[in-house]
Amino acid sequence: MKALIYVEQRDGKVRTATLEAAGAAAALGCDELHAVFVGDGLAADALAGAGVSKLFLVPPSDSYSPEYHAAAVAELARDGGYDIVFFAATQRGKEIAPLAAVGRRAAFLGDVLELAADGGGVKAKRSLYGGKLFGWFSAPAPLVVTTRPKMFAPASGEGEPAVEERPAPAAPEKRAVLIESHASAGGKVDLTEADIIVSGGRGMKDPANFAILEELAELLGGVVGASRAAVDAGWRPHSDQVGQTGKVVSPQVYFAVGISGAIQHLAGMSSSKVIVAVNKDPEAPIFKVADYGVVGDAMKVVPALSAEIRKKKGG
Amino acid sequence: MKILVLVKRVPDTAASIRITGEGASIAQDVEWVMSPYDEMAVEEAVRIKERAGAEVVAVSLAPEGAVSHIRLALEMGADRAVHLVDSQPDRDAWSTAKALAEVVKEEAPDLVLAGRTAVDMDQSFVAPAVAALLGLPFLSSAVKLDLEDGKAVVRRETEGGHEVLEAPLPCVVTAQKGINEPRYPSLKSKIKAKKKKVDTRPAPEFEALVKLETLAYPPQRQAGRILGEGVEAVPELVRVLSEEVKII
Numbered sequence: 001m002k003a004l005i006y007v008e009q010r011d012g013k014v015r016t017a018t019l020e021a022a023g024a025a026a027a028l029g030c031d032e033l034h035a036v037f038v039g040d041g042l043a044a045d046a047l048a049g050a051g052v053s054k055l056f057l058v059p060p061s062d063s064y065s066p067e068y069h070a071a072a073v074a075e076l077a078r079d080g081g082y083d084i085v086f087f088a089a090t091q092r093g094k095e096i097a098p099l100a101a102v103g104r105r106a107a108f109l110g111d112v113l114e115l116a117a118d119g120g121g122v123k124a125k126r127s128l129y130g131g132k133l134f135g136w137f138s139a140p141a142p143l144v145v146t147t148r149p150k151m152f153a154p155a156s157g158e159g160e161p162a163v164e165e166r167p168a169p170a171a172p173e174k175r176a177v178l179i180e181s182h183a184s185a186g187g188k189v190d191l192t193e194a195d196i197i198v199s200g201g202r203g204m205k206d207p208a209n210f211a212i213l214e215e216l217a218e219l220l221g222g223v224v225g226a227s228r229a230a231v232d233a234g235w236r237p238h239s240d241q242v243g244q245t246g247k248v249v250s251p252q253v254y255f256a257v258g259i260s261g262a263i264q265h266l267a268g269m270s271s272s273k274v275i276v277a278v279n280k281d282p283e284a285p286i287f288k289v290a291d292y293g294v295v296g297d298a299m300k301v302v303p304a305l306s307a308e309i310r311k312k313k314g315g
Numbered sequence: 316m317k318i319l320v321l322v323k324r325v326p327d328t329a330a331s332i333r334i335t336g337e338g339a340s341i342a343q344d345v346e347w348v349m350s351p352y353d354e355m356a357v358e359e360a361v362r363i364k365e366r367a368g369a370e371v372v373a374v375s376l377a378p379e380g381a382v383s384h385i386r387l388a389l390e391m392g393a394d395r396a397v398h399l400v401d402s403q404p405d406r407d408a409w410s411t412a413k414a415l416a417e418v419v420k421e422e423a424p425d426l427v428l429a430g431r432t433a434v435d436m437d438q439s440f441v442a443p444a445v446a447a448l449l450g451l452p453f454l455s456s457a458v459k460l461d462l463e464d465g466k467a468v469v470r471r472e473t474e475g476g477h478e479v480l481e482a483p484l485p486c487v488v489t490a491q492k493g494i495n496e497p498r499y500p501s502l503k504s505k506i507k508a509k510k511k512k513v514d515t516r517p518a519p520e521f522e523a524l525v526k527l528e529t530l531a532y533p534p535q536r537q538a539g540r541i542l543g544e545g546v547e548a549v550p551e552l553v554r555v556l557s558e559e560v561k562i563i
Contacts, residue, residue: 066453091473095455098440102447107524108408110438123528129435132332133341134533139525176452176486179468180479188475196562220562231492238458238493239472244328244434245351245492253562264328270536274560276552282541291539292555294548304546308553309563 001083001117001141003030005052006073006100007037008092014046017088017193021147022155025086026051028115028122034080035161038072044163051157058166067175069096074103075169082142084122089146090190101144109137109145130244131267149193150250189223191242196222197251199242199269200230203258203279203298207235212302213257219309225249227259243268258298261286278302316369316462318360319422320393321415321429321442322353324377324384328434334530341530349384352430354391354497355490359460360428361392362495367462369425370394374418376401376411376518389508390500396511397422399518408436410521412444417519419445424485426467431456431489442489452482458493 003025008015025033035052039060047055056076061068073096077085085100087093089111101108107121113134114125121140127148128135191197198217200210210224217224226236228243242249244264254272259265261277261284269275270289277290278298287293294301326332327346335342349357360371373388373396385396397418403410419427429442439455446453458477459470467488468481500508542548542555557563 066455070447091456094439095443095453098443099447099453101440102412102444108438108440108444109525110440126436126438128437128530129326129332130328130437131533133334134531136528136531137525138528172450172452174450174452174483174486176454176480176482178478178480181473181476182478183473183476190474237472238491239474241492248437253556253560262329263331270533275536275539276556287541288538289536292552293539293541294543294545294552295541296545296548300546301549304549305552308549309556312553312557312563 001028001030002032002081003034003084003086004073004077004080004082005033005035006085006087006093006096007035007042007047008088008090009037009042009046012041012043014050015088015090016154017090017149019050019154020149020152021086021088022050022052024115024147024152025084026155026157027152029117030084034082036073036076038069045160048160049156049158051155052161055161055163056166057163059168061168061171064178065171065175066095066099068169068171070099070103071169071171072166073100076166077104077106077142084141084143084145087144087146089148093146097144097146104142104144106142106144107139109139109143111146111148113148113151115145127248129267130264131248131270191223191225191240191247191249194223194249195252196220197225197242197249197253198222198255198257199225199227199259200257201227201259202229202233203260204230204235209299210235212299212306216255216302216306219306219313222251227265228262256286256290257302259286260284261289316363316367316426317422317424318363318369318371318426318428319419319424320353320356320360320371320373320388321427321445322357322373322375322384322388323350323433324348324375324381325350325433325435334532338529339527347381347383349387350430350433350435352432352434352490352492355492355494356428356430357388357391357393358495358497359490363462364392372397372422372424374415375399376414378402382513385513386508387500389511390505391498392504394511396513398513398515400515401518403518403520403523405523405526407523407525408438408440409444409524412441412448413521414518415441416445416448419449426462426484427451427487429487429489431491442487446487452486454480454482454486454488456491457488458491460488460494
């Protein structure tokens with residue numbers, strides 16, 4: 001099968017989630033792996049060692065537009081006769097991929113966790129009902145697939161891709177365009193891509209108390225998440241919410257602090273490798289899924305944990 | 316101004332989901348609700364109507380008799396509804412989008428609103444597909460929506476920041492948590508909704524491209540070890556994080 005990977009970059013480097021999408025294509029047995037980047041400033045060797053043999057460069061539009069990117073990908077996918085187009089299921093990928101699927105008149109499988117070849121098409125595993133069930137779906141080529149970050153090993157291979165310039169696509173005149181962009185300093189890692197998540201819930205009692213979770217997360221190189229209760233209380237932004245009406249996450253380690261463990265929260269984080277729970281209620285449902293639990297007041301346990309870790313790191 | 320809102324019926328997020336039959340369907344005896352993000356879309360449409368005047372039409376593809384979520388849209392303030400009664404056994408996201416696009420085309424609204432995802436299949440495909448099928452611009456995951464000079468202006472959260480996008484009307488906008496707090500209908504609005512019209516008709520059938528083969532439960536997690544109580548447990552937790560989990 002012939003696959004095309006949609007490339008996203010961040011700070012001049014190809015995003016890990018993109019390399020994972022390429023990895024998914026290689027693992028599926030796609031023998032021809034090409035990539036497309038829409039925009040300026042991607043280093044020629046950015047995809048070196050990613051197993052991609054050709055990189056198409058499409059000039060950017062004046063300002064980011066999902067329809068422009070989708071048109072660029074759909075045109076190339078059609079012209080090149082690609083069987084599958086891969087996007088990482090990032091914010092941009094999730095927005096552009098469905099539009100590209102319609103442009104290509106291709107079947108769509110979003111946010112997939114596993115893939116297997118199936119005749120001329122694929123079988124894909126997806127998370128349903130916020131993680132309460134898995135579903136296996138089958139679909140024929142041509143296909144557009146988005147891969148969930150952290151579920152596939154990044155691609156590896158020899159050499160650098162040959163670069164080929166493409167003309168601007170025939171994008172619709174009426175389209176959505178970006179008019180303002182405000183990034184916070186440092187650019188927070190998205191929850192779905194984080195290795196370590198420290199989440200707080202109603203048990204944090206006050207938004208100011210999240211400072212102790214920020215401190216622990218920083219010590220461990222993680223990011224802070226939140227339960228629905230904490231978000232609904234206005235303590236944390238909606239983008240921090242883990243669960244069925246937030247983000248489904250699978251980090252290496254998930255700290256649930258002051259989170260009792262409502263079913264829709266558990267569904268969203270129970271595919272974490274290791275779960276650590278801190279809760280003052282020994283009967284809290286979170287302890288039924290946690291690998292390690294501490295019964296106690298988060299306001300005392302978390303600062304003590306941070307202090308101990310700092311001591312260990314220092315010595 | 317005319318606003319169309321696409322709404323979907325899903326199991327309540329508090330419900331346990333059970334697999335039945337041959338392993339590709341779920342038990343139907345759950346509490347069915349309107350998908351939470353669709354509620355926000357309805358709320359946003361009704362607020363625009365209250366602010367500036369608009370006709371709000373709720374559109375749903377749902378099985379016969381599955382109308383509680385459509386009634387809720389009317390109770391929240393939608394003026395009328397279209398219920399596409401679905402009896403296609405292999406209905407997928409593509410064929411859903413095509414059926415809904417037909418209604419959008421026929422109604423020719425100034426704005427289409429929907430939730431950013433439905434919390435059952437969680438694929439975020441149908442709304443953008445409707446947009447693309449009809450050549451309408453697509454603005455996703457709005458936490459703020461303003462309509463001005465024939466344009467929709469949307470603010471949305473990004474990974475560690477926010478951005479603003481705009482598109483000419485008509486366009487398709489999806490609602491993200493934070494855009495509003497959906498209302499609970501008053502008794503008065505519930506009574507008023509009883510008189511509102513639901514146009515019930517068969518959903519057009521289209522070829523399905525994606526087939527659900529099997530469903531499975533995620534592996535059950537076992538309760539682990541309670542390391543202790545309070546700060547006394549911290550040294551053991553640090554030892555575990557360092558020696559077993561290996562993150563320190």
